[in-house]
Structure formats: C-alpha cells, structure tokens
Amino acid sequence: MKILLINTPRSPENRILEFAPEAAKPFIHKRLIGPPLGLMTIAAAVKDHDVLLFDTKGEFDLSSEHPSLTALVKKLVLEFRPDIVGSTAITSELYYAWEIFTEAKKIDPGIITVLGGLHPTLLPYDCFHPSVDVVCPGQSPHVFREVVRSLDKKTTLNAIPGILLNKGHGLVRTAGKPLFWDAADADYLMPDREPLKRWISTYKVGGSPFPSTYIFTSLGCPYKCTFCSIWPQFKGKYYQRTVESIISELQLIPDYPVVRFADANTVVDLDFMNTLFDRILEEGIRKTFIMDIRADVASKHPGIIRKMAKGGLKVVICGFESYRDEELKKYRKSSPASDIAKAIGVFHDNDIMIRGNYVIPNDYTEDDFRAIEDYSASNPVVYAGYTILTPMPGTVFYKQVKQEITDYDYLKYNFFNSVMKTALPYEKFHERVGSLWLIKKGKDVI
Template sequence: MRSTNKSKRILFFNAKREKCDSNSAHIGLGILSAVLKKSGHEVMVVDYQFNPNAPEPIEVFEDFKPDVIGLTLYTATMKEAERILKQISKFEKPVILGGPHATLYYNDLIEIANYVVIGEAENIIVELVENADINVKGEIIRSEPPDPEKLPFPDFKTFLGHEELYIYPLLTSRGCPYNCSFCAVRLVSTRKWRNRNIENCIEELIQAKNEFKKMGMVVVYDDNAMFRKKHIKKFLNLYLESEINLPLSIINTRADGIDDEILSLLKQADCPSIGIGVESTHPEVFKNIHKGESLEDISKAVNLIKKHKLPLALCFVIGLAGDSLQKTKCSIDFAKKIKPDHIYWNMITPFEGTEIREWYDDHGKVFDLTNHSSWVDGDFMCEEPCAETPEFAIEDRKKAYMMAILETNDTRLSIRDIMRVYPYVKEYGLYNEFFRWIPKSLWKTLKKPFVFLNELIKIYRELGLKLFVKKSLNKIHG
C-alpha cells in the first residue's frame, strides 16, 4: 500500500460484554489512537465496556462523520459487535476488524468487513487507514508485532467519557514465552516477551495522573509482567519512589514470578489482591496444561502471599484435558484448604489454534464459542459449557461448577442468592453442599457491615475525601 497522506477521521468501537462493567479504557485502542493522531488523523473511540452509557453507534456516526470505522473483536462480545456492525453498515464506509477474535477467526469475518487485521495493528494502522477503500472486500492484513519501546503513550482523551476514567490501564511489556494449553496469548501477541523502558512507563503514569483528575488506580495488563523479575522490581521501586500514590494491581500473575521482594513492594503499593492461576490441582490434569511451573511453585506462592498478608485470589479452569467431575473435586479440596479471599471457577473455552482445541478435536466436542466467555461472573450462574467429552459431559461440568462455588464459599455469593442457587442444587442433588454453604454465607452476611466499615475507613485514609466518596459509592452500588 502507498500512503495517501490525506487526513482522515477514524471511529473505533469496542463492544460491551454482558454482565461486566469496567472503569478501565481499552488500552489497545488508546495506543492506536495515539499512533493515528501522531500522523495527523482525527480519532474518536466509543468503548462500551468502559462507557456503557455512550450513545448508540448510529448517533455517534452521524455526529462524528468518520471516513473509516474500526471494531476490536472478542469472542465473548461478538453478539453485541454484530449489532454495532449492523447499524454502521448502511453508511458505506470502510470497516476494519481487529482484536483477538479477528486474529483467531479471520476466515469467518471476511464476508462482513473490508479488512481483517491479524495480530497487533500498530505497525500497519496508519497506512491501512490512509488507503482504506470501500470497494475492497475481506482483505486479510497480517501485522508484525511492534516494539513497545517505539510506541507513543495511549491517548485516552479520544474516548467518549474519558473524564470518568478511574482505573488507568498500563502495559510494561507484551507477549508471554510460555505455552499453556488453553491460552491464546501466543497467537495474539506472540511468545516473544517485549518490554518497555521502565522510566517511560512511570512518565506515562505521572502524565496521566495530571490529565485525568478522577484517576484512582493503576492496573498493569501485561500478558506476563513478572516474566523478568528484575523488570517488575525496577518498575515497582520507581512507582513507589515517584509518589504516584495510587493503588496498583497486576493481573496475569504466575506463581513462579513471585518472591518476597516483589510481594513486599506490591504491599507498599497498596495492591488490592494477588491472583494466581492454579487451573487444576489434579496431577494428571495439571501436567497436561504445560504451564512451565509446578504445583509446588503454586503452593510456595500461596504461602508467600499469606505470609505478607495480602488478599489472595485463585483461578481454576473446569474442563482441561483429561478433566472430569471427580478430578475437579481435587481442585475444590485444595481451595477449601487454602481459603483464598477471592476465587474464580472458569469454564474451558477451546479457542482455535490452541493446544486444548486440538485435544478436544481428538477427544470430545466443541460447540459454538460465539459470545461465550470462560469467566463466570455477574449472577454466578454457569453458562452452558461450550465443550464436552464422554468422561466429562455438559451436565457434569455444570454440576462441578455449582459444587465448586458452594464448597469453596465464593466470596461474591451471598445468602440473598439462595433462590437462584436452589434450582441447581435440586437438579444436581447438591443438598449436602447447599446446607453446608448456608451457615457460612449467613455468617459472612452478618459480618459484612463491619468489614465494609473497615474498608471505608482504610480507603478514606489512603485516597482522601474526593476519591473516598467515589469508591464508596461504587462499593454500595456494586
């Protein structure tokens, strides 16, 4: 392609996921906005996940009058993304599709878009936008992964509702060298771990804090932030030295990336919790994941987190290779023993191109993944599983999930949920688990006002009056 060098107006959309709100803007669209603006183009982003009350796509289109439209796609939001596409298709402007779903399922999208981008788009977005042609149909664009060092800071001021940005998303690196059987990261952002300059990251945060007056928290969204411990330790030390003075959270944390020094620094940074991906504690199932770490690493990390008195979150996956109802009980027993502060029981989603998908193609069935999410949230009710095997049928998977949340006393599930839970208890014969859960949940409910009060006092001392009011209201309504 040759650049036309003509300034264009680009309108990006990110569809909302059902039963899930976020105070954090889409970092990928923020960076693409900055890249395009640097080349003289005008950008607007409508991120319905960040701003669910934003106007309908057709209203934004008529107001902004873009030359090119882009949508970032996730498998879990395809239903809503298709609704957006339907609204904007009548305006006959070039449509670019990108994001994880476009990378994994590009062949399914060529009939509904002018261009489909595979991989990270920063290196090709300017040329693509400048030459976008409505007469092109279903062209697949492959993009080489960019060097994060050469990318500008994300421009979140292009987002509708950016004034309300509370959680600031940060990337200190991209990619993950591991090859977990169920994970699609290597297909989207590669196995090559690419880090940013730490001073550059801190400069971005200082600038953001000055720009977004309601900013109250920083979340590191790296694929694997702790792959190089030296890297994350330097970041944490500079974060504390810079006196940004906002709670810091890091997601996608591996057990083997944790040590005493890192946990001490995270505690000083007021990290709200540390999450560990356990996946399964059944030895056979765990071995099939190929995580590159051991169950001993996980136990050691759990003990270290408890030693530092940091809130602990554990994540499990139901339905991995070789899993069964009986084997899931091994993970349930582990969770009951550890008693984490938060716990997540996720249903396997065998994405195209992953090792787990190949395993299911040989050993079971995979159903339509569209609009399916592995993360069970919102009302805590299990979505219809999208895969099964003869040894672990769909009904057994749902039973395993309900058994897990009752036995491990999910901290988000309360006594008021009895009427919604009971039909599943009756269907799967989980009466013992149900009647053991009720007194635990009742005790938790009775303690909640006192825990809530202590949390509010802690927030007030750390954040001051203005942010205290905002976060308190979020807790009350959440």
C-alpha cells in the same frame, strides 16, 4: 478523515451464572471492567485525524436502560458521519463487531470498516463477513495509519502489506509483510484516556471508590500453556516496555488511583521489576497496583513480591488452574501444584490480597468436583474464581480437542460456558462450577 472507533460490548452468555445455585450467584463474575487499551492505542496512531472513541462496555454499564447496540451505532454514525469505522474483537465479541459494521454500512454504505484485535490476529480469515472491509492483524497501529492515509489519498489498499481485504468471495491477504512495529518499546504509543472520561465512574473494581485503569508493561508471554491465546497472539515472543516510559505514564494518570497491569504475566524479568519499583518509590508514585503473577514466581522469588508490596501492590491474580500435577502438566503450565501453597504464603506475608483462579475441565465428575472443593476450601486464599477450560480458537488446546467441540457459537467462548460435551449432564456441570464460587467467595470483579 473522520474515524469512529467502537469498543464491542461483552457477551452476556453465562451458563455458570444461569445454572448456579441462587446462593452462589452474587459471587460469580458478571463483567470485567477496563478501558479498551488496543483501541486507545489505535486512536493515538491517527490523532491527526478527527477521531471519536466510544466504549460500549462503559456505556452499557452507565445505565441498565441503555439503547440496543444497533440503535447506539445508528445514533453515533448519524451524528459523527465517519468515513471509517474501526472495532476490536476477542473471540466472544466478534459477532458484535460484525453487528456494529453492518449497522454503520446500512446508514452509509460508503463507510469503510476496519477490524483488528486478538481474534483477527489469531484467525484473520475467520473474520470474513459482508460487513468487514479490511482486517488488520497483529499490533497494527502503523498499518491502520497506512490504511487511513491510503483512503484519504484514494490510493489502492492493495499496496499495504499484510492486511486482508474483502473481495466479496472471501478475505484476501495483500502481498508482503508489514514492517515490524515495536509496540512495547521504540514505537510505544501512550494511550489517550481523555476520550474515556464519560465512563470513568464505571471503571471501578472490588468495591473501590476510585476508578482503575489498565496499563501494560509487557506484551506476550514466554510460557506456552496449551489453553492460552496470548502467546500464540505474539508468536511466543515477549516484549518489555522501558521503565521510564511506564513511570511517565503512571505520572500522567492522577485520575486513576488504581492501576491494573494488563500484562499476561507481569513478573518475568526480575531485574526490570526491581528497577521499576525502585523508581516508583523514588518518584513517590502512590497507587494501588493489581497484577497477574504466576505461583512459581512468587514461591521462588519472595524478595521481589516484598519490594512490589512496598510500592503499592495490593492485589494479585494468580492462575492456579489446577491443584493436580497431572492436569498442570497436560496444560504445560510449568509450575507444580506445590507452588500454590508456597505462593499463597508469600502473598499473605506481604498483605497482598490474592484471587486464585481455577479452570474446570469438561470431564470433571462428582468426585472431581468434591476433590477441588476440598482443596480450595482448605487453602487460605481470600477470593477464588472458577471458569471453564475452553478451547479458544487458535490455541493448542483447540487443536487437541477439536473433535470434541459441540458448540461453535463464539458468544459462548468467554470461559463461562462449556462448548464441549461434559461428563456430567450439561446443566449439572454448570451448576457444579457455579457452586464452587461459594468457596472463598468475593464479590469483586478482579
């Protein structure tokens, strides 16, 4: 079978950037960079077939003169002539998956389209669209393999448990539950980065001359923050990879001196991280590591931070979210505001650059903005990022504020646009969030 996997482009909607003061604009995130780990894993699952993986994010970053998405899909489909087109979608990119599938089917109505990823996992029925034939929720490389096998052998897809099939009037789930796929451990599939070589020059962060890649050491998260999509994606479970499989993967990627851990939360099991970094040092693996670490972990366990710094940890992204305990409690962050200052101290003691991220709720008034400005300016973080507290569909927060949502355009669900009524006038609110980026400004895209 010929399988074309297309990574969706990113949503350009960014009201923070649009309304920010000119001076702040250079510092606001415009894009995040990284290879599509999910699709790379899907490609690895069907490697016995003829697979073409195309990263539109990388392609659009290569040149500002890039063709439109439909023109690009048309060219790919006409040249490759796939039997199956697959794509992946987070919430803000769902419409692009539909656009890709619509164009593919326009050229060849016989193409079967398959959608997977975070949004289809959280809200599979929400993915209904005339262009979508099959939805595969969850960690589903094995399910996709079955779909391909069934299409190849021309057997019915109804026999594959737990997928959703487009029956014209809507998506209908097939009977049964798919077999558990131990994506992090026994069934881990090493992503093949070779097909991404074309875009390697675009995978650079923070002014580094070296390309970066993502690897995950775990999936899911044991915490339950109300605004977060990740723990619902994994139904609250946390899966850890083995130390040796991570070591092998790190040894296989000499082209990527910078490695960002794609974990929701990298340091959960301290013994695991201790062993991993012992092995990294033992094997002489020299890379710059970037990871997400919670403030409470750093403040309570400075020893592990010291160990990781020795092994190459240079940049940490820390979701501060808020400096107010009442807000942190509301978000179920399980980490008091006092941990922030302690964590900053630990990271700085170990020469680790830290980006602290805050989420700004829609009800912030001028006084609240002034208060966060004072707080953020007073702590010694190198970089800080400020995004909007967004009710991502499928989260607890979405259910809590459903009645207050005013905008259901998924393109805006990327943390850069308010989709709820704001206390300040709409434009002013985004302008104020934008102006926060002037504090601790850094042009990197971490």
